[in-house]
Amino acid sequence: MGEWSIEEQMSDPEHKEPFKYYTKEADPFYSTDRWRHLRTAALNRSGYMCKYCARIGIRKPADTVHHIYPRKTYPQYQWCLWNLYPVCRACHNKLEDRTNGELTDEGVALMRRLERRRAVGLE
Ligand SMILES: [Zn+2]
Numbered sequence: 854m855g856e857w858s859i860e861e862q863m864s865d866p867e868h869k870e871p872f873k874y875y876t877k878e879a880d881p882f883y884s885t886d887r888w889r890h891l892r893t894a895a896l897n898r899s900g901y902m903c904k905y906c907a908r909i910g911i912r913k914p915a916d917t918v919h920h921i922y923p924r925k926t927y928p929q930y931q932w933c934l935w936n937l938y939p940v941c942r943a944c945h946n947k948l949e950d951r952t953n954g955e956l957t958d959e960g961v962a963l964m965r966r967l968e969r970r971r972a973v974g975l976e
Pocket of ligand 1: 905906907940945
């Protein structure tokens with residue numbers, strides 16, 4: 854899960870109908886200091902670059918932090934730095950279905966990869 858807000862969507866010219874999309878603006882999680890600090894730590898760790906683009910050698914700024922294991926299903930991992938994945942908006946849309954906040958097939962595949970890395974102690 855990322856941290857879309859109404860403000861971000863409204864300022865994004867690609868999204869002309871912001872309110873029809875799934876939003877998390879009502880979720881107090883994303884306005885806590887603890888989240889803001891963690892989000893910054895995650896972005897710092899990737900040099901503010903999209904990690905999903907980096908996998909195919911593209912350098913693009915990250916503006917969203919994705920929860921690889923979704924908060925809704927895995928609240929126990931919501932504060933874990935290893936579960937956070939800085940991405941650009943285009944990649945976030947590939948990982949999460951904007952209409953319902955659920956993981957896409959690519960999002961599930963990324964979670965499975967992290968699962969394997971954790972199983973062998975890489976994360
Ligand atoms: Zn990207």
